[in-house]
Amino acid sequence: MRRSIPVVAATLGLALTLAACSGSSGETTDDASESSAANAGTLTVWVDDTRSGPVKEVATTFEKEKGVTVKLVQKDFGDIRDDFISQAPTGQGPDVIVGAHDWLGKLVQNGVVAPIELGDKAEDFLAVSTQAMSYEGTLYGLPYSVENIALVKNKDLVPDATPASFDELVAQAKAAGTQYSVLIQQDEKTGDPYHMYPLQTSFGAPVFGTDADGAYDASQLAMDSDGGRAFAAYVAKLGAEGVLNTSLSGDVAKEAFINGQAPYMITGPWNVGDFVSAGINVGIEKVPSAGGQPSQPFVGVQGFFISAKSKNALLANEFVVNYLGTKDVQLAMYEAGGRAPALQSALDEIGDDPIVGGFAEVGKDGVPMPSIPAMDTVWADWGATEVALVNQQGDPTALWNQMTASIAGKIAAS
Secondary structure, three states: OOOOHHHOOOOOOOOOOOOOOOOOOOEEOOOOOOOOOOOOOEEEEEEOHHHHHHHHHHHHHHHHHHOOEEEEEEOOHHHHHHHHHHHHHHOOOOOEEEEEHHHHHHHHHOOOEEOOOOHHHHHHEOHHHHHHOEEOOEEOEEEEEEEEOEEEEEOOOOOOOOOOEHHHHHHHHHHOOOOOOEEEOOOOOOOOHHHHHHHHHOOOOOOEEEOOOOOEEEEEEOOOOHHHHHHHHHHHHHHHHOOOOOOOOHHHHHHHHHOOOOOEEEEOHHHHHHHHHOOOOEEEEOOOEOOOOOOOOEEEEEEEEEEOOOOOHHHHHHHHHHHHOOHHHHHHHHHHHOOEEOEHHHHHHOOOOHHHHHHHHHHOOOEEOOOOHHHHHOHHHHHHHHHHHHOOOOOHHHHHHHHHHHHHHHHHHO
């Protein structure tokens, strides 16, 4: 996995098969939707199959209390962003969509999303979730879930406490006598910077720096630094030691962990349901630091956006903020999709879930996946360079410098 982690299907065995519902809230799977101007008493909402059930229920309540019609249009999640960008400027399309925070760059760039105002309610959400749903200091989405990777531990293979440093973790894992030590999935051509990012940030080398408002700044390529070059040398070291292997795809790594061939794996909640089903005694912990600074995974946030072209903006804001933003609704969407809620009170409610709660705890120290358009220019060079580092295909410093120069040039040209 490389970009938006929330696109993964329901996790931990919590996914429900959501049947089409009947009632006053219309629901269709047609791609086309009516103009939001067609009926001043109608809200059109685009959802995917995972979210359709919970949104259907709250829409019915909204209809009864507000005397309006909520039309749900069920779409494939992967189609929502681009269809919305193409339809919204023409006055067609929905008033509200479900989506991922890393869509924001393109949504704002195309002028199709409106800011929302949470007021004091913003403090009720995890800080990383509202940060992710903001662009250049402005909040554009109501967050409902957070998702990130962490260190998954087979506690039967390594019953002792997890070490504080990554090198110590590797040593402990090797002492367990399994075929692999710490599994980190890779791709033979594109690497996997996403799963490597906690290690990279522990060297103080994030992708981008931030401006005074905390927003990512494409002009600050922060991994073009001494920390980035130290990380490159460390990746080469792990490759030489056999800890990293570009033949360990996601499926291969997952199967190895299920078969007890490694005591640790860096992965997300989308795999842990299968680990539990296989009878593995799992624990969820933070990835230990390799470079001396905190390890910070990317955090993916999902939420709801309001169309900048909506003719029913006040209704849409009321529906999103005061109905979709409640604890009961966020818990219902957690039950449907297995993603940790973004609302702190909802997250507290599931605090006894050691797996989802464990990932959420790690995610509190994570950083949002950059949603700025420049991020699209980063992945190819970044991943290919990590492949070369793992496979000992050049001097680490030279490879890293070549990568950052290429990325900077592409950003400048875009």
